[in-house]
Amino acid sequence: xxxxxxxxxxxxxxxxxxxxxxxxxxxxxxxxxxxxxxxxxxxxxxxxxxxxxxxxxxxxxxxxxxxxxxxxxxxxxxxxxxxxxxxxxxxxxxxxxxxxxxxxxxxxxxxxxxxxxxxxxxxxxxxxxxxxxxxxxxxxxxxxxxxxxxxxxxxxxxxxxxxxxxxxxxxxxxxxxxxxxxxxxxxxxxxxxxxxxxxxxxxxxxxxxxxxxxxxxxxxxxxxxxxxxxxxxxxxxxxxxxxxxxxxxxxxxxxxxxxxxxxxxxxxxxxxxxxxxxxxxxxxxxxxxxxxxxxxxxxxxxxxxxxxxxxxxxxxxxxxxxxxxxxxxxxxxxxxxxxxxxxxxxxxxxxxxxxxxxxxxxxxxxxxxxxxxxxxxxxxxxxxxxxxxxxxxxxxxxxxxxxxxxxxxxxxxxxxxxxxxxxxxxxxxxxxxxxxxxxxxx
Amino acid sequence: xxxxxxxxxxxxxxxxxxxxxxxxxxxxxxxxxxxxxxxxxxxxxxxxxxxxxxxxxxxxxxxxxxxxxxxxxxxxxxxxxxxxxxxxxxxxxxxxxxxxxxxxxxxxxxxxxxxxxxxxxxxxxxxxxxxxxxxxxxxxxxxxxxxxxxxxxxxxxxxxxxxxxxxxxxxxxxxxxxxxxxxxxxxxxxxxxxxxxxxxxxxxxxxxxxxxxxxxxxxxxxxxxxxxxxxxxxxxxxxx
Numbered sequence: 305x306x307x308x309x310x311x312x313x314x315x316x317x318x319x320x321x322x323x324x325x326x327x328x329x330x331x332x333x334x335x336x337x338x339x340x341x342x343x344x345x346x347x348x349x350x351x352x353x354x355x356x357x358x359x360x361x362x363x364x365x366x367x368x369x370x371x372x373x374x375x376x377x378x379x380x381x382x383x384x385x386x387x388x389x390x391x392x393x394x395x396x397x398x399x400x401x402x403x404x405x406x407x408x409x410x411x412x413x414x415x416x417x418x419x420x421x422x423x424x425x426x427x428x429x430x431x432x433x434x435x436x437x438x439x440x441x442x443x444x445x446x447x448x449x450x451x452x453x454x455x456x457x458x459x460x461x462x463x464x465x466x467x468x469x470x471x472x473x474x475x476x477x478x479x480x481x482x483x484x485x486x487x488x489x490x491x492x493x494x495x496x497x498x499x500x501x502x503x504x505x506x507x508x509x510x511x512x513x514x515x516x517x518x519x520x521x522x523x524x525x526x527x528x529x530x531x532x533x534x535x536x537x538x539x540x541x542x543x544x545x546x547x548x549x550x551x552x553x554x555x556x557x558x559x560x561x562x563x564x565x566x567x568x569x570x571x572x573x574x575x576x577x578x579x580x581x582x583x584x585x586x587x588x589x590x591x592x593x594x595x596x597x598x599x600x601x602x603x604x605x606x607x608x609x610x611x612x613x614x615x616x617x618x619x620x621x622x623x624x625x626x627x628x629x630x631x632x633x634x635x636x637x638x639x640x641x642x643x644x645x646x647x648x649x650x651x652x653x654x655x656x657x658x659x660x661x662x663x664x665x666x667x668x669x670x671x672x673x674x675x676x677x678x679x680x681x682x683x684x685x686x687x688x689x690x691x692x693x694x695x696x697x698x699x700x701x702x703x704x705x706x707x708x709x710x711x712x713x714x715x716x717x718x719x720x721x722x723x724x725x726x727x728x729x730x731x732x733x734x735x736x737x738x739x740x741x742x743x744x745x746x
Numbered sequence: 747x748x749x750x751x752x753x754x755x756x757x758x759x760x761x762x763x764x765x766x767x768x769x770x771x772x773x774x775x776x777x778x779x780x781x782x783x784x785x786x787x788x789x790x791x792x793x794x795x796x797x798x799x800x801x802x803x804x805x806x807x808x809x810x811x812x813x814x815x816x817x818x819x820x821x822x823x824x825x826x827x828x829x830x831x832x833x834x835x836x837x838x839x840x841x842x843x844x845x846x847x848x849x850x851x852x853x854x855x856x857x858x859x860x861x862x863x864x865x866x867x868x869x870x871x872x873x874x875x876x877x878x879x880x881x882x883x884x885x886x887x888x889x890x891x892x893x894x895x896x897x898x899x900x901x902x903x904x905x906x907x908x909x910x911x912x913x914x915x916x917x918x919x920x921x922x923x924x925x926x927x928x929x930x931x932x933x934x935x936x937x938x939x940x941x942x943x944x945x946x947x948x949x950x951x952x953x954x955x956x957x958x959x960x961x962x963x964x965x966x967x968x969x970x971x972x973x974x975x976x977x978x979x980x981x982x983x984x985x986x
Contacts, residue, residue, distance in 0.1 A: 345954040722911040727935060730906050733916060736930050742756045742790070743908060743937025 309726070324713050328706030332699065345424035345684035346702040351406045352677050364401060367408050367678070370438075371399035371431045379434070380426045384419075397427055407681060417687035424684040431510060443669035450662040457655040464648045471641045476632050478641035487631045494624040501620055505613035512606035515525040515599060525593040526586065533585035536578070543574040693703035756940065758918070760798040767931065768802075771901045773877035774815030776869055778899035778928065782915035786905040790944040792882035795903070799878045807848040808871050811857055811883035811891055848876065857891050865894045887918035896922055901929040908937045928935040948972035 316320060349371075351364045370376060377393050380386070387394060396413040410431070412423035477483035477490075530536050552565045557564060585591060724730060729737040767777065779792040789810065796808035850872070852860070872879040881899065883892030896902065902923060923930055 723909045724912065725909050726908075727933075730933050730935060733912060734904065734906075734920060734933055736904065737932045738906075738935055739766055739903070739932030740759050741758055741908075741935040742787075742794075743935075743940045 321710040324710035343687035347428040347684040348682035369401035379572035475637040501617040513601035525596040528593040764798040765826040782919040787941040796880040805876040887915040909975040
């Protein structure tokens, strides 16, 4: 089939060609009004991979399958709360790699333009997330397992620490490496403190003894009480005056003086009254002696100091007894503590190893995540009207189909036409060459 | 009333055909123009070729059984539509026209009584008096004159109507040509408009329309296949 023959055939059968095209265009316009319009939203994603590094889990050729996978579409459907079935959604979503690039177009069709845009963008976003998931899936499992093991080791460490704390509380000296020396030093210190406390107690007791009531204090107390009693003082003054009068009278008179007896009887009566008043004053509950009060306060203070000394001494004695008991128990608790300490050290070593491995796993995960990722390059912003996969595209495709059918019909009629028009056909018919042609080409 | 015969519009093609014939067939020679049907433009081909030959050779003759009266003159062939002159009173006697092309028309009545010896004698005389004798033999399957000439001619040209379907006469003609010892020069393709115009100007009748529903066309495919096989055999075995 040469171009000239092609053109010749089309020219000869132009009526058929035009008829088929006219019918086809009529059908196209009829379908355009019958078929409801759909809308298509298209977003673009790009696979970003660090060149020369370790390959990511999946490549660009896998992206269309992942984008239209049930996992991604199920999440999109849940996210957008789409009422469509998964099968319908899978039919309406398409993913195509653009040439040999790393860019993939994600198209979504829907009767709603907004829905088409939303689905397209949601698929792109979910694809990006899901790609990261499957890229780091193995690392996530490893990190999770290591984290579980670290939590178990931490629990063991806390248990051992509690046991060690309990042992150390019972015998604090087990913490030290020179526990015996520490204990003996402690005992010596406590002994010194005890000796000092005993001496202090003795001194304070002696001082307190000096503040006990005595004869001199009792005399001063009696004098201050009686001196503060006005009756007693008045009686005593009267008694003194009368006694002075009697002494003067005796110096002036003989014993036979008659006034002496009366004076002597008066003085005797005043003496009795004076003793009676003294006894009364001393028995008075309100009787007060500043010296006696000061002495009592001093004694009380000194006795308090003595009590404090005794308490301190008692405490030192108790402490000394405890330390001595700890010294005796040191061989047993020390062994237990050392064993717990070794166990704790082993657990810490294991914990540190797990922590290191988990850090490496996290680093690898981060590396894997950075090596390959799907980035949303271009989000769908507007939706194109479509008719059976794109109104314009469908129109063009239908037009091409109509043209092909028209040309095909022309050649079909041509092939069914028994008339011989070309030299080659004549040569095939007769088996002899065509030497001239009048009015015919080829 | 005179009409210019429109072979001038194809003068170049006839000149090329003439050059080819002159190169392959040396004078004196008898050239037979025939076809499988009576619509293939044998007269057009024969006349155009004879006229073209007459332009370079002093002696060229056209023997026709179908062409109306033709009066060539001054190097251009012309035809008179009327009165038709059947100048075949003396078989074998060629009438020399006013130009370099002599035309001999044989009436149907004469054709009915013509014999091989008469034809041979006529051709001998024509060959002696002319360099090239072009014979319009009509359609070969239905023409006894053509059958006779085919055994006596030096070369044969086959006319073919462009756009006609295959007919049983094609097979018959090919069988006849295969039995002939003459050199098969090739096929001259004519379109219907040119033939009709030629016949109209020369006083003849336009060719009837093609009968596409001819039962013979039912055999076309089978026949074409056979011819294709033969053609392929010729290509492989002989130089065409």
